[in-house]
Amino acid sequence: MIEFRPLVSSDIGEAVKLWEACELTRPWNDPVADAERALGGPCSTIIGAFAAGHLIGTAMTGWDGHRGWIYYLGVDKDFRRWGIGRKLILHCEEWLGQFGAPKIQLMVRSENDAAARFYEAIGYEEDSFRLFYRRLGRSRSQSIRPAVIRGTKSGKS
Numbered sequence: 001m002i003e004f005r006p007l008v009s010s011d012i013g014e015a016v017k018l019w020e021a022c023e024l025t026r027p028w029n030d031p032v033a034d035a036e037r038a039l040g041g042p043c044s045t046i047i048g049a050f051a052a053g054h055l056i057g058t059a060m061t062g063w064d065g066h067r068g069w070i071y072y073l074g075v076d077k078d079f080r081r082w083g084i085g086r087k088l089i090l091h092c093e094e095w096l097g098q099f100g101a102p103k104i105q106l107m108v109r110s111e112n113d114a115a116a117r118f119y120e121a122i123g124y125e126e127d128s129f130r131l132f133y134r135r136l137g138r139s140r141s142q143s144i145r146p147a148v149i150r151g152t153k154s155g156k157s
């Protein structure tokens with residue numbers, strides 16, 4: 001039987017191993033820190049699927065005040081096509097219900113056709129946004145100066 005529950009901090013090691021096996025990790029992300037942050041606040045969690053006590057699937061979810069989001073959806077290769085991915089997403093949707101989230105969304109890498117087919121199969125629609133990003137905390141030259149924050153040219157309030 002597969003059991004579903006939110007992860008606790010002692011599950012993080014197993015979760016990171018699963019994410020590595022599912023090729024969900026990226027060199028520029030720290031998966032342990034990602035998991036700790038997701039479990040450390042009231043607006044995010046990681047739902048786990050367990051078979052005989054072993055973690056075999058995860059989905060990280062969070063509420064940003066406007067939308068619900070999903071990250072780190074992965075199912076152990078030996079347990080795929082058992083409906084576990086679908087159930088993980090349903091658990092995320094239920095968890096987000098406490099915030100009244102009107103919409104849940106996620107990003108799929110353009111080369112990940114299998115994940116796109118999975119989301120289509122479980123009733124998710126594809127949108128047509130372009131995703132822009134900027135990494136923060138690297139360049140002081142582009143930070144907002146105090147004068148701009150206070151809304152005056154002189155910087156005096």
Ligand SMILES: CC(C)(COP(=O)(O)OP(=O)(O)OC[C@H]1O[C@@H](n2cnc3c(N)ncnc32)[C@H](O)[C@@H]1OP(=O)(O)O)[C@@H](O)C(=O)NCCC(=O)NCCS
Pocket residue numbers: 022023024073074075076079080081082083084085086087107108109112114115117118119121122
């Ligand atoms: C995507 C993933 C989470 C799906 O998990 P899963 O437990 O196998 O999915 P389910 O069994 O719930 O599948 C539900 C339906 O989705 C569709 N589906 C699932 N995997 C699919 C695939 N590889 N290709 C096409 N359709 C797929 C099927 O219609 C399936 O129903 P069926 O088995 O009755 O045909 C899993 O393949 C995985 O971990 N992939 C690697 C990590 C990844 O890419 N994550 C997504 C990042 S955005």
